[in-house]
Amino acid sequence: MLAHIGRRIVATIPVMAIVALFVFSLLYIAPGDPAAVIAGEQASPEDVEKIRRGLGLDRPFLSRFGDWSWHILQGDLGTSMFTGLPVTQLIVQRLEPTLSLMVVTLILAVTIAVPMGVMAAWKAGTWVDRGLMAFAVLGFSVPVFVVGYLLAYVFALELDWFPVQGYTPLSAGFWPWLENLVLPAIALGCVYIALIARITRASMLEVLQQDYIRTAQSKGMGQGGILFVHALKNAAVPIVTVIGIGVALLIGGAVVTESVFAIPGLGRLTIDAIVRRDYPVIQGIVLLFSLVYVLVNLVVDVLYTLLDPRIRY
Amino acid sequence: MDRRSFLKAFAGVGSLAASGAFPAPALSQGAAAKTLRFVPQANLANFDPIWGTQYVVRNASQLVWDTLYGVDDQLTPQRQMVEGEEVSSDGLTWTFKLRSGLKFHDGEPVLAKDVVASLTRWMARDSMGLMIKALQKELTAVDDRTIKLMLSAPYPKLLFALGKNNTPMAFIMPERIAKTDPFQQITEYIGSGPMKFARSEWVPGAKAVFEKFADYQPRNEPFSWLAGGKKMLIDRIEWIILPDPATAAAALQNGEVDWWETPIPDLVPVLKKNKSIQVDIADPLGNIGSFRMNHMHPPFNNVKVRRAVQMALSQEDYMRAVVGDDTNLWKTIPGFFTPGTPLYTEEGGDALKGKRDIDGAKKLLAEAGYAGQPVTCIVAQDQAPLKAMGEVTAELLKKLGMTVDFVATDWGTVGQRRASKSPPGQGGWGMFHTWHAGADCANPASYIAIRGTGEKAWFGWPDSPEVEKEVAAWFAAKDLGEEKAAVARLNKAAMEHVIYVPTGFYFGYQAWRSNVSGVVKGPLPFFWGVAKA
Numbered sequence: 001m002l003a004h005i006g007r008r009i010v011a012t013i014p015v016m017a018i019v020a021l022f023v024f025s026l027l028y029i030a031p032g033d034p035a036a037v038i039a040g041e042q043a044s045p046e047d048v049e050k051i052r053r054g055l056g057l058d059r060p061f062l063s064r065f066g067d068w069s070w071h072i073l074q075g076d077l078g079t080s081m082f083t084g085l086p087v088t089q090l091i092v093q094r095l096e097p098t099l100s101l102m103v104v105t106l107i108l109a110v111t112i113a114v115p116m117g118v119m120a121a122w123k124a125g126t127w128v129d130r131g132l133m134a135f136a137v138l139g140f141s142v143p144v145f146v147v148g149y150l151l152a153y154v155f156a157l158e159l160d161w162f163p164v165q166g167y168t169p170l171s172a173g174f175w176p177w178l179e180n181l182v183l184p185a186i187a188l189g190c191v192y193i194a195l196i197a198r199i200t201r202a203s204m205l206e207v208l209q210q211d212y213i214r215t216a217q218s219k220g221m222g223q224g225g226i227l228f229v230h231a232l233k234n235a236a237v238p239i240v241t242v243i244g245i246g247v248a249l250l251i252g253g254a255v256v257t258e259s260v261f262a263i264p265g266l267g268r269l270t271i272d273a274i275v276r277r278d279y280p281v282i283q284g285i286v287l288l289f290s291l292v293y294v295l296v297n298l299v300v301d302v303l304y305t306l307l308d309p310r311i312r313y
Numbered sequence: 314m315d316r317r318s319f320l321k322a323f324a325g326v327g328s329l330a331a332s333g334a335f336p337a338p339a340l341s342q343g344a345a346a347k348t349l350r351f352v353p354q355a356n357l358a359n360f361d362p363i364w365g366t367q368y369v370v371r372n373a374s375q376l377v378w379d380t381l382y383g384v385d386d387q388l389t390p391q392r393q394m395v396e397g398e399e400v401s402s403d404g405l406t407w408t409f410k411l412r413s414g415l416k417f418h419d420g421e422p423v424l425a426k427d428v429v430a431s432l433t434r435w436m437a438r439d440s441m442g443l444m445i446k447a448l449q450k451e452l453t454a455v456d457d458r459t460i461k462l463m464l465s466a467p468y469p470k471l472l473f474a475l476g477k478n479n480t481p482m483a484f485i486m487p488e489r490i491a492k493t494d495p496f497q498q499i500t501e502y503i504g505s506g507p508m509k510f511a512r513s514e515w516v517p518g519a520k521a522v523f524e525k526f527a528d529y530q531p532r533n534e535p536f537s538w539l540a541g542g543k544k545m546l547i548d549r550i551e552w553i554i555l556p557d558p559a560t561a562a563a564a565l566q567n568g569e570v571d572w573w574e575t576p577i578p579d580l581v582p583v584l585k586k587n588k589s590i591q592v593d594i595a596d597p598l599g600n601i602g603s604f605r606m607n608h609m610h611p612p613f614n615n616v617k618v619r620r621a622v623q624m625a626l627s628q629e630d631y632m633r634a635v636v637g638d639d640t641n642l643w644k645t646i647p648g649f650f651t652p653g654t655p656l657y658t659e660e661g662g663d664a665l666k667g668k669r670d671i672d673g674a675k676k677l678l679a680e681a682g683y684a685g686q687p688v689t690c691i692v693a694q695d696q697a698p699l700k701a702m703g704e705v706t707a708e709l710l711k712k713l714g715m716t717v718d719f720v721a722t723d724w725g726t727v728g729q730r731r732a733s734k735s736p737p738g739q740g741g742w743g744m745f746h747t748w749h750a751g752a753d754c755a756n757p758a759s760y761i762a763i764r765g766t767g768e769k770a771w772f773g774w775p776d777s778p779e780v781e782k783e784v785a786a787w788f789a790a791k792d793l794g795e796e797k798a799a800v801a802r803l804n805k806a807a808m809e810h811v812i813y814v815p816t817g818f819y820f821g822y823q824a825w826r827s828n829v830s831g832v833v834k835g836p837l838p839f840f841w842g843v844a845k846a
Contacts, residue, residue, distance in 0.1 A: 036728030264519030
């Protein structure tokens with residue numbers, strides 16, 4: 001197992017190199033000009049050109065890519081063209097809100113979705129199943145920003161239970177921290193809940209047809225024990241897979257959610273950087289997200305072996 | 314339900330919510346009253362007012378850096394950092410004396426050498442500064458408080474240039490900072506203005522904080538825009554970046570923020586209904602919408618084609634699309650200069666008055682030999698006013714029988730593509746929309762968009778010696794009468810050449826909590842004199 005993990009970590013290096021090349025090339029050919037944004041509306045074309053030169057954007061692709069890669073190898077993600085601050089510093093500033101949002105969303109989603117899926121499978125074909133799956137379809141279909149506005153409308157503006165915007169660091173206390181995250185986490189979690197619930201249901205339905213389940217039932221085992229001890233464990237591999245894949249959904253959804261709820265996280269940093277064409281920041285964030293995604297997949301693979309002893313690496 | 318209705322519905326319910334019910338920051342009541350939470354028009358992504366000339370940077374910079382002069386609400390320059398000035402009888406030698414006791418935020422005194430370095434850097438980037446630089450024979454620090462500027466020819470608009478509010482403003486920085494290449498960003502934010510920049514609290518894209526500078530010495534005169542005593546009545550200003558207008562509206566209604574610089578017109582009716590909120594026009598100088606054509610390439614390299622568009626274009630259509638049906642917020646303008654300012658003129662503006670002549674425009678297009686060449690319209694979809702104007706333009710051009718190549722893109726791409734002088738089919742463009750702040754269009758000094766200097770002109774590169782002749786006449790004018798005459802001729806020449814087509818004049822609103830006092834109308838938000846109960 002350890003050898004496998006080691007091999008996977010080593011395999012991450014070429015993956016990240018390809019991602020780096022891809023992101024850099026994509027941004028190189030993408031339209032847009034940070035110099036024009038920096039210069040402002042009153043600047044002359046000559047001023048824009050001088051700023052572009054000052055930023056080194058007039059240099060050829062290979063020269064820029066070589067410089068950037070060399071710095072990446074030394075752990076330096078570069079400097080924001082706009083703020084003049086190191087990309088690492090910008091990312092660190094924004095990491096806590098986004099991680100907090102993702103963790104709360106993940107906990108919320110798994111806590112709600114897995115029992116939902118189990119219940120739907122257990123009551124397959126009944127109104128309970130149909131109701132839960134209708135909810136899941138709704139979760140898939142309604143955009144995150146709409147859910148966000150509706151939640152803020154009801155729970156912030158009408159009921160006055162939560163703030164409408166902002167983020168409070170965990171260091172300021174658990175409840176102030178959580179208070180700012182509840183609504184965004186529900187908004188972001190809707191799609192995720194729907195996805196996990198559907199997969200859980202499908203996987204459970206398959207497992208519930210197995211002979212050993214019938215055996216357990218015939219031996220008089222309680223329904224809870226059958227569902228959550230025997231069936232769910234055997235249905236867990238696809239569920240864990242989809243939770244892993246869902247991290248990508250969370251990252252994408254965080255971009256919108258953070259804008260609606262004004263959370264100063266990586267999602268908003270991403271949008272700001274894209275709109276302004278702040279290339280080093282975009283590249284840094286994409287690399288970070290790619291690394292997270294690769295590592296999450298590695299964790300999922302390791303979890304397989306714990307959930308299903310038949311799986312060996 | 315469309316997005317606009319949805320936003321309104323969301324924000325509207327805020328009026329039902331109890332005021333101040335949301336958790337407040339961990340501040341005592343007194344501290345909260347001394348902290349102003351302000352939602353600016355855009356993210357403060359960088360903080361060098363010479364290197365980056367976005368309005369939001371200028372607006373933040375006025376807190377941190379001071380200027381030698383500052384314009385008042387009549388756009389007349391008044392002394393700010395200077396105690397006095399002397400000018401020789403031939404107008405070639407200016408001597409400025411700094412006020413005593415001026416200090417930078419790091420405790421160092423403001424010296425004449427700082428002024429020399431700051432003006433040198435500013436001159437490299439500002440259109441008026443470049444003109445002064447071309448005339449400059451000598452700019453020196455005579456002693457710690459005295460600066461001498463010698464010119465090769467008189468420049469009557471010198472004090473206006475040093476005190477104007479248009480970007481880039483002539484901010485004074487410590488010499489070591491001002492020596493930074495004007496095309497490179499500064500890395501220290503030390504000024505001598507009334508507020509210090511709390512760099513450690515800056516989270517670009519989310520928050521910027523300014524703290525009162527205890528050693529600032531405001532002038533004794535009452536303040537008027539950038540002139541007079543900049544007395545700070547609050548200790549701390551937090552700029553909170555809220556990119557979503559509905560969120561900003563809700564935050565204002567619930568007392569989570571105190572002042573919102575640019576509420577969108579759709580949400581203003583909701584805010585006006587809330588008794589805890591004041592709403593008013595933000596900038597009395599407003600904005601002028603622009604239909605900017607590429608004078609280098611067909612079809613708009615032909616003045617008859619440009620005139621055809623001018624003849625058919627309905628400013629009312631544009632303004633209703635951009636601002637809505639609230640006619641207090643917009644008006645049509647048959648001219649290029651800001652309505653309500655001394656130089657406003659309609660001379661030569663008949664082409665934009667009265668019923669629009671589509672048939673006449675079609676005939677003019679035929680006369681011009683227009684044969685269906687595509688008009689590449691680069692339209693930013695991420696800027697609501699530009700998107701709205703672009704849609705009106707597409708309809709207008711189609712109505713004229715023109716072939717429209719509608720490129721829906723974002724502002725960043727427009728910024729890049731409009732700089733291309735290639736033909737439209739090879740990465741260039743035919744037209745784009747933008748808007749100009751009325752403060753920039755009050756006179757020709759900072760009105761870069763009206764210049765007709767050909768390849769050196771602003772994007773579109775109009776070439777009109779007639780326009781340039783009148784710009785020069787304005788710079789040389791000795792009194793307001795001469796200025797008005799020059800600008801009237803300039804307006805007429807620019808209309809005839811169709812430098813660009815104004816799509817109308819419009820205002821924006823600002824909104825603030827009722828417990829905030831001292832908010833004034835101006836081309837930028839002024840924080841001096843603002844208090845919070």
